[in-house]
Amino acid sequence: MKILSIGSFNGLSNTCLHRNWALKEIAEEIDMVNIREKQTSWLYRVANWLFQKGLPIPLPDDSNANKKINAFVKKSVNRPYDIVWIDKGLMINPDTLRNIKKVSPSTRIVSYSPDNMVLRHNQSLNYLKGISLYDIHFTTKSYVIDKLKGLGARRAVFTNKHYEHTFHYPRDLSKEELDRLGGDVGFIGIWEQERCDSILFLAKNGIKVKVYGGGKWQEYNNIENLEILPAVYSEDYSKALQAFKISLCFLRKINADLQTSRSMEIPACGGFMLAERTSEHLELFSEGLEAEFFSSNSELLQKCRYYLQHENERKQIAIGGVARCETSGYSNRDAVKRMLEIVQLNG
Known part of the structure; x- marks a missing residue:
């Protein structure tokens, strides 16, 4: 060809x-x-x-x-x-x-x-x-x-x-990489009002969130429990998706998305994905086995609290997400x- x-x-x-x-x-x-x-x-x-x-x-x-x-x-x-x-x-x-x-x-x-x-x-x-x-x-x-x-x-x-199999895959992260790139809950992406509201809700309720993103995100740098850092690229991008204990996946409302690139990249990198619940997300990954989903800020908070306290379940779901990406040809x-x-x- x-x-x-x-x-x-x-x-x-x-x-x-x-x-x-x-x-x-x-x-x-x-x-x-x-x-x-x-x-x-x-x-x-x-x-x-x-x-x-x-x-x-x-x-x-x-x-x-x-x-x-x-x-x-x-x-x-x-x-x-x-x-x-x-x-x-x-x-x-x-x-x-x-x-x-x-x-x-x-x-x-x-x-x-x-x-x-x-x-x-x-x-x-x-x-x-x-x-x-x-x-x-x-x-x-x-x-x-x-x-x-x-x-x-x-x-x-x-x-x-x-996802790109030569770029998005689980790595053996060092303690330095986990400390530098990871955290309890993380998000990588541009600012949008809805996702910002959700992250502020988590921070207000005691969840530590790290955001990699520039622009308007910088206006929120002094919020308690919220850390704003410049965007990450290349190897650090893939490593950060894996390093977060919980990696958030928000959809762009301006595009009316039902899935996004993060929907594939987070699980493929070996990260635990907590994403907005949509019909397509539910078709792509089994809820509670290969990824987790939320439909409201209260459910988002409840699942963050639960999975931060249940490491074994979190790790098993991340492993399931990697396997699903491979077996389903994503x-x-x-x-x-x-x-x-x-x-x-x-x-």
Whole structure:
């Protein structure tokens, strides 16, 4: 299989990079175009701001990704790509997609996004104008399939979130790492009002919580029982998910999430996950055996208190979460392989 992989490949904690790793494992031959090769320009930021305000302004291609894609496709005319995989290609132009089909009609063009692409803040004019030109759209939002088709998608398929098996896995943590990165209850992620309210509720009720996150989180640095630290990345990110006695998993309300990347990454790293209870979380992990869930702040507090006092149960559930990730094929490698099979079988 010959693949052209297009996405943002910066940063070891980047899930797009992780999916690219999986593609590299599977493909016999692969070329790559990094759409974030150059730093985001002021022109890009202004164009995005205007688009968010409702104006039909396309995003500029700061890294010349469209030009590079066309060059790769032209160069490969004698042995065309089987698949062009575009990972949230907000600045990929419809003319580029048309050119791929013109030069290589047999090539399948795949769109993948971990975000809710029916919401304006996740879109671009470039994406909306080209949405009908993709052969298939993979989405991690089960509830947007019909809406994607309403926007023009020819085919939309749901896939769960995934974890990277070479990056998210249980480690033998030293006492220094446990002390430095861990704690009773922890959360890694950006500030949102609902998750902040839940964490403040825990702290107010005597639960020690450590948060790794910048921005607005810094305003809460003087709250009793709450420790705010800068965001963690790379190895420390995976280690911290494991080092917390209880690792919290909140969902982004702005995206109406039913699962998130943390849903897979926490259990895969060997962490004990306490996540918001949703239908998809309950399908992914058995409650009380492979993860724990809550539906209110009072239940969150009750479960934190219980599991902080029951270490053996906590450890057994964490072990169950690791096993479920492996046996159910939640890794990028397994998931990307399934997606590519869907593309080929329904080409």
